[in-house]
Amino acid sequence: xxxxxxxxxxxxxxxxxxxxxxxxxxxxxxxxxxxxxxxxxxxxxxxxxxxxxxxxxxxxxxxxxxxxxxxxxxxxxxxxxxxxxxxxxxxxxxxxxxxxxxxxxxxxxxxxxxxxxxxxxxxxxxxxxxxxxxxxxxxxxxxxxxxxxxxxxxxxxxxxxxxxxxxxxxxxxxxxxxxxxxxxx
Numbered sequence: 768x769x770x771x772x773x774x775x776x777x778x779x780x781x782x783x784x785x786x787x788x789x790x791x792x793x794x795x796x797x798x799x800x801x802x803x804x805x806x807x808x809x810x811x812x813x814x815x816x817x818x819x820x821x822x823x824x825x826x827x828x829x830x831x832x833x834x835x836x837x838x839x840x841x842x843x844x845x846x847x848x849x850x851x852x853x854x855x856x857x858x859x860x861x862x863x864x865x866x867x868x869x870x871x872x873x874x875x876x877x878x879x880x881x882x883x884x885x886x887x888x889x890x891x892x893x894x895x896x897x898x899x900x901x902x903x904x905x906x907x908x909x910x911x912x913x914x915x916x917x918x919x920x921x922x923x924x925x926x927x928x929x930x931x932x933x934x935x936x937x938x939x940x941x942x943x944x945x946x947x948x949x950x951x952x
């Protein structure tokens with residue numbers, strides 16, 4: 768096992784703090800974006816929560832998902848906690864799946880984000896529009912819900928690039944010692 772010097776620990780703490788601060792800035796920028804303008808725009812907090820879930824453990828992923836869900840509830844004027852529960856479950860599941868099965872690849876991120884965003888948009892449509900048997904309620908799904916999902920997927924690409932740059936420079940790198948390499952071979 769390789770021991771870290773005091774300087775390496777300070778650098779690790781600084782990088783981790785800076786990375787978490789930048790994650791928070793991205794979440795706040797997404798919330799500000801969601802509260803401005805019309806209803807037909809991307810729900811950018813879903814891909815943001817998924818990006819955090821890719822690199823965090825289950826508890827942190829669930830917390831970030833719940834926080835982003837609360838912000839979506841506030842921005843979209845939904846029942847407080849509705850999206851928080853959904854995103855907490857999605858992010859915890861995504862974290863587990865990435866920890867056990869998937870590699871951190873763009874294609875895996877894209878289809879998991881597409882699935883999470885579609886489920887969130889579909890459940891939103893079901894509970895807030897279709898359930899009340901409005902006349903021509905299918906038009907809302909085709910004209911608004913699918914458009915929001917499409918915008919969310921376009922924003923997911925941009926958010927992934929931003930998170931990839933942040934993680935490239937600020938994510939701690941695992942150092943292997945000669946003993947670790949010999950044991951794994």
